Amino acid sequence: MRALPVGQEALLIEVGSAEEAGALHTALLRRRAEGTLTVREIVPAARTVLLDGLHEPARWIPELTALEGEPPAPSTRSPVEIPVRYDGPDLAAVAAHWAVSEREVARIHAGTEFTVAFCGFAPGFGYLTGLPARYAVPRRATPRTAVPPGAVAL
Numbered sequence: 001m002r003a004l005p006v007g008q009e010a011l012l013i014e015v016g017s018a019e020e021a022g023a024l025h026t027a028l029l030r031r032r033a034e035g036t037l038t039v040r041e042i043v044p045a046a047r048t049v050l051l052d053g054l055h056e057p058a059r060w061i062p063e064l065t066a067l068e069g070e071p072p073a074p075s076t077r078s079p080v081e082i083p084v085r086y087d088g089p090d091l092a093a094v095a096a097h098w099a100v101s102e103r104e105v106a107r108i109h110a111g112t113e114f115t116v117a118f119c120g121f122a123p124g125f126g127y128l129t130g131l132p133a134r135y136a137v138p139r140r141a142t143p144r145t146a147v148p149p150g151a152v153a154l
Contacts, residue, residue, distance in 0.1 A: 011057040023069025044118040
């Protein structure tokens, strides 16, 4: 874990994985709720958590880098179901990468419960966790210049 001052009132904490970032985010939210951490915003990302509005950020580095993350509390919210049509231009490539049929890609994906880990890239764009690591898909060699509305990316 590494902490870097950002400007005069922010601290960026780097961790090794999305799971660690989520656990740290949960611990920081708990500390703020208890009143032991006064900060304007706590912003999670893939492997970082930004604390903005932190008075004297450098003074917090030893304490926050020693902080143990904790698993998020179970959600009390109802799942949101999003209809998905599995017919995009990359479906065959994903099926080949996973060594399953296109129909099986749809079954595996639709049968997974995802959690929004953080938002970014564009307003409303949620980065999701929940798909087992064995179904990771590498980035495209050449990014798309346009993505149709409603597209799902792995």
